[in-house]
Every structure is written in structure tokens, then in C-alpha cells.
Amino acid sequence: MKTIGEISRLSGVSIRALRHYDAIGLLRPTAVTEAGYRLYDDAAIEKLGHILLLRELEFPLAEIRRLLDGGAARTHKALGEQIALLEKRRDRLSAIIRFAKNLYGQGENTMDFSAFDKDEQNRLRDEAKKRWGQTDAWREFEARGEAGREDGLMAIFARFGAVRGFGPGSDEAAALARELQSFITAHYYTCTDEILASLGEMYCADERFKANIDGAGGPGNAEFVRAAIRGAVNR
Numbered sequence: 001m002k003t004i005g006e007i008s009r010l011s012g013v014s015i016r017a018l019r020h021y022d023a024i025g026l027l028r029p030t031a032v033t034e035a036g037y038r039l040y041d042d043a044a045i046e047k048l049g050h051i052l053l054l055r056e057l058e059f060p061l062a063e064i065r066r067l068l069d070g071g072a073a074r075t076h077k078a079l080g081e082q083i084a085l086l087e088k089r090r091d092r093l094s095a096i097i098r099f100a101k102n103l104y105g106q107g108e109n110t111m112d113f114s115a116f117d118k119d120e121q122n123r124l125r126d127e128a129k130k131r132w133g134q135t136d137a138w139r140e141f142e143a144r145g146e147a148g149r150e151d152g153l154m155a156i157f158a159r160f161g162a163v164r165g166f167g168p169g170s171d172e173a174a175a176l177a178r179e180l181q182s183f184i185t186a187h188y189y190t191c192t193d194e195i196l197a198s199l200g201e202m203y204c205a206d207e208r209f210k211a212n213i214d215g216a217g218g219p220g221n222a223e224f225v226r227a228a229i230r231g232a233v234n235r
Contacts, residue, residue, distance in 0.1 A: 001030065001031065001039040001040065001041055002039065002040050002041075002045070003037060003038070003039060003040075004018055004019070004029070004037070004038040004039075004040070007040050007045065007048065010045070011045075011048055011049075011052065012235060013048070013052070014171040014174075014175070016171060017171075017175075018038075019038075021051070021061075022038065024061065024065070025065065026051065026061060026064065026065045026068075027044065027047060027048055027051060028044075029044065030043070030044050047068065050068060050075070051064055051068070053079075054067065054075075054079075057079065057083065059078070063078075090190050152183060152187070153180075153183060153184075153187075154212070154216045155216075156176065156179060156180050156183060157212075157213045157216040157217050157221065157225065158216040158217050159176055159217075160173070160176055160213075160216075160217050160221055160224060160225050160228065161216065161217020161218045161221045161224075162217070163176060164217070164218075164220075164221070164224050168224055168227035168228045168230075168231050169227075169228075169231045173224075173227075173228035173231060173232070174228065174231055174232040174235060176228060177196070177225075177228045177229045177231070177232035177233075178232055180196070180225075180229075181193075181196045181232075184196075184199075193233045196229055196232075196233060197229060197230065197233050199229070200225060200226040200229035200230060201226060203222045203225055203226055204222050204223055204226050209222065210222040213225060
């Protein structure tokens with residue numbers, strides 16, 4: 001049996017997050033001592049591994065709980081579907097990168113506009129709507145539209161300003177950096193750790209980004225966001 005602190009160090013999941021998982025019934029401790037300390041056995045640790053994988057594949061916590069409660073077959077099917085969607089998005093991003101390199105003379109001279117073909121993107125959206133269309137999150141996503149996504153992005157930057165007192169290396173700052181990464185992936189393009197780190201640098205190097213991010217969270221916010229991203233990526 002391992003304590004919550006040991007599980008946190010082993011997995012990289014903060015103690016606060018593990019307590020939240022307990023509170024929502026996602027990952028209960030195997031036992032609780034008379035002093036109130038949570039203890040986890042090997043089965044709980046294995047379950048946490050499944051949770052982390054599903055989180056990495058962008059499943060919301062409520063859906064993760066539903067999948068795990070539904071058994072291995074349901075989880076396996078959902079994983080396959082999500083991996084297929086992510087691979088499509090990765091391929092499209094790679095095609096856009098190739099197109100950009102061609103524009104700047106770093107690749108072949110033949111211009112290939114297929115990266116901007118919306119048919120596949122629309123098909124993926126239809127699949128996502130079929131799967132998530134009955135959820136409140138999807139209805140809000142459609143209702144808010146592109147402008148709403150921009151508002152959502154700036155809202156995250158504003159929250160960075162609210163946690164600056166904890167420091168860029170804090171759990172709070174790291175959690176927001178990962179939330180920013182998930183938001184970009186969900187609404188714009190697949191945001192790997194490498195891309196996230198590059199964005200952090202750009203937020204400070206580009207005066208337009210810097211002004212907007214500082215405007216959302218106060219002077220110096222862009223620098224804080226960059227430092228928080230560095231801390232999260234290097235954890």
C-alpha cells in the first residue's frame with residue numbers, strides 16, 4: 001500500500017488532483033487510516049494509469065469515470081476511436097507544416113493545398129458530434145462558435161493572472177498550462193509539449209500576443225505564462 005504522497009511522486013499527479021479524483025468517485029483510495037490518510041494498493045495504481053492515459057487522449061473526467069465503470073470492452077472501443085481521431089488531426093497538422101515550409105522555400109516547389117481540405121475535418125467533426133453531441137459541453141461549444149473559443153482562450157490567460165501569487169512552478173500554474181494545451185488541442189490543432197513550449201516563447205516574443213495576454217492577466221502575465229509552460233513541460 002502506498003500513501004497519497006507516494007502516489008503523487010510516482011505518477012506526477014498532484015495531491016490536490018488525487019483528492020479531487022476521490023471526491024468525484026473516479027479514483028477511491030483502497031483504505032483510509034484512522035488518522036485520515038489515504039492508502040492505495042496495486043489495483044488502484046493500475047487504475048490511475050488508465051486514467052492518465054485517457055486524460056492524455058483528451059477524455060473529460062466524467063467520461064473517464066463512465067468508461068472505467070463500463071468495463072474493459074467499452075474502454076478499449078473508446079480508446080480506438082479517440083486514437084483514430086487524434087491521428088487524423090496529427091496528419092492534417094503535418095500537412096499544414098509542409099505547406100508552410102513550401103511557402104518559405106524550405107521544401108519542394110510544388111504547392112499542395114490539400115492540407116486545407118475541409119471535407120475530412122468536417123467528417124471528424126460529424127463523428128465527434130455523434131459521440132458527444134448530447135453533452136452540455138458540446139452544446140456550449142457549438143453555441144459559442146469561433147468568437148467563443150477566442151473568449152475561452154483569453155479566459156485561461158486571465159486565470160493565469162489570478163494564480164501568479166503561487167509562482168510559475170506551482171501545481172496551480174502547471175495545471176493551467178496543461179489546461180491551455182488541452183484547449184488549443186480541442187479547438188485549434190494538436191498541441192504537443194514541443195508546440196506548447198514554442199507558443200510560450202512566442203507569447204513573449206510577439207508584441208501583439210504579449211499585449212493581449214498582459215491585458216487579460218495584468219502586466220508581466222505573458223512572462224508568467226511562459227515560465228508556467230516551461231515548468232509544466234519539464235516536470
